[in-house]
Amino acid sequence: xxxxxxxxxxxxxxxxxxxxxxxxxxxxxxxxxxxxxxxxxxxxxxxxxxxxxxxxxxxxxxxxxxxxxxxxxxxxxxxxxxxxxxxxxxxxxxxxxxxxxxxxxxxxxxxxxxxxxxxxxxxxxxxxxxxxxxxxxxxxxxxxxxxxxxxxxxxxxxxxxxxxxxxxxxxxxxxxxxxxxxxxxxxxxxxxxxxxxxxxxxxxxxxxxxxxxxxxxxxxxxxxxxxxxxxxxxxxxxxxxxxxxxxxxxxxxxxxxxxxxxxxxxx
Amino acid sequence: xxxxxxxxxxxxxxxxxxxxxxxxxxxxxxxxxxxxxxxxxxxxxxxxxxxxxxxxxxxxxxxxxxxxxxxxxxxxxxxxxxxxxxxxx
Numbered sequence: 635x636x637x638x639x640x641x642x643x644x645x646x647x648x649x650x651x652x653x654x655x656x657x658x659x660x661x662x663x664x665x666x667x668x669x670x671x672x673x674x675x676x677x678x679x680x681x682x683x684x685x686x687x688x689x690x691x692x693x694x695x696x697x698x699x700x701x702x703x704x705x706x707x708x709x710x711x712x713x714x715x716x717x718x719x720x721x722x723x724x725x726x727x728x729x730x731x732x733x734x735x736x737x738x739x740x741x742x743x744x745x746x747x748x749x750x751x752x753x754x755x756x757x758x759x760x761x762x763x764x765x766x767x768x769x770x771x772x773x774x775x776x777x778x779x780x781x782x783x784x785x786x787x788x789x790x791x792x793x794x795x796x797x798x799x800x801x802x803x804x805x806x807x808x809x810x811x812x813x814x815x816x817x818x819x820x821x822x823x824x825x826x827x828x829x830x831x832x833x834x835x836x837x838x839x840x841x842x843x844x845x846x847x848x849x850x851x852x853x854x855x856x857x858x859x860x861x862x863x864x865x866x867x868x869x870x871x872x873x874x875x876x877x878x879x880x881x882x883x884x885x886x887x888x889x890x891x892x893x894x895x896x897x898x899x900x901x
Numbered sequence: 902x903x904x905x906x907x908x909x910x911x912x913x914x915x916x917x918x919x920x921x922x923x924x925x926x927x928x929x930x931x932x933x934x935x936x937x938x939x940x941x942x943x944x945x946x947x948x949x950x951x952x953x954x955x956x957x958x959x960x961x962x963x964x965x966x967x968x969x970x971x972x973x974x975x976x977x978x979x980x981x982x983x984x985x986x987x988x989x990x
Binding site (some may be wrong): 780781784785788789791792795812816817818819821824827828830831837 | 915916917918920921923924925927928931932968970971
């Protein structure tokens with residue numbers, strides 16, 4: 635088996651890379667694929683808390699790369715999903731502890747055992763970003779419908795193309811459909827037109843994301859939440875399924891359907 | 902009705918539209934690393950080089966950046982001075 639390496643990156647910090655990595659990992663693993671999430675944000679470890687695995691860390695990415703443990707020893711198995719694993723970042727080192735070729739070597743080893751290797755990239759365009767994209771087969775760029783996030787996404791997409799790692803695929807996170815309807819937030823179409831890149835996911839703003847992160851339980855495992863559904867749709871698209879982009883329509887509940895009835899244009 | 906007049910007078914431009922217009926310009930310059938003043942310098946140099954070979958209308962020269970997917974294109978529109986007058990003279 636030769637697994638696929640998917641890197642989640644963004645340029646700007648705080649747009650939802652770690653949340654996206656955790657949820658895509660959970661969604662892919664819940665469908666039976668063997669998945670490892672790799673936190674490449676050395677010095678700013680976070681994927682472990684988002685996944686709720688912070689108490690089980692013994693070895694980390696830098697220990698593996700520097701040969702202090704075998705790769706197998708650094709793999710933490712998820713509490714709920716037996717097919718989901720994490721390799722945490724080191725918290726007390728910096729990005730220079732790992733090189734792009736270290737990442738390629740580690741991922742080549744992981745490919746033998748895992749169907750999906752998801753890499754959570756640090757923000758920025760420095761060494762940590764280069765480490766994260768070096769082994770990637772597929773790169774997902776996460777952005778928000780805001781000027782600063784869109785500008786940084788454009789920069790990152792350009793760098794990915796220059797490294798011949800493209801085409802990047804775009805995840806637009808934290809969309810507020812109501813603000814878009816009022817004309818006070820860039821729509822998905824606006825962002826796509828500006829960035830001229832292929833779309834792979836639309837995630838609506840959803841309070842459940844904060845709540846599930848508080849609990850250390852990925853929202854993709856929550857069958858009903860809108861953001862969870864949107865993350866599961868991205869996982870399906872990664873697996874090659876065709877899923878329509880209707881994550882933002884309001885007809886998920888009875889109220890939404892009623893609204894639609896009275897406002898058929900949905901405008 | 903108030904809405905109609907506001908829109909007609911351009912006062913009611915929605916913030917998302919403003920964001921999009923601003924981002925279009927910003928991204929063009931980010932991608933090419935050309936500032937507006939560098940564009941002006943480029944235009945002046947182009948005018949002087951081309952003028953050495955043909956007569957042009959320097960005031961009407963237009964240089965702009967166009968976007969085609971993720972490709973940037975520099976488009977120069979350089980009107981030549983009417984040749985007819987020279988022939989007559």
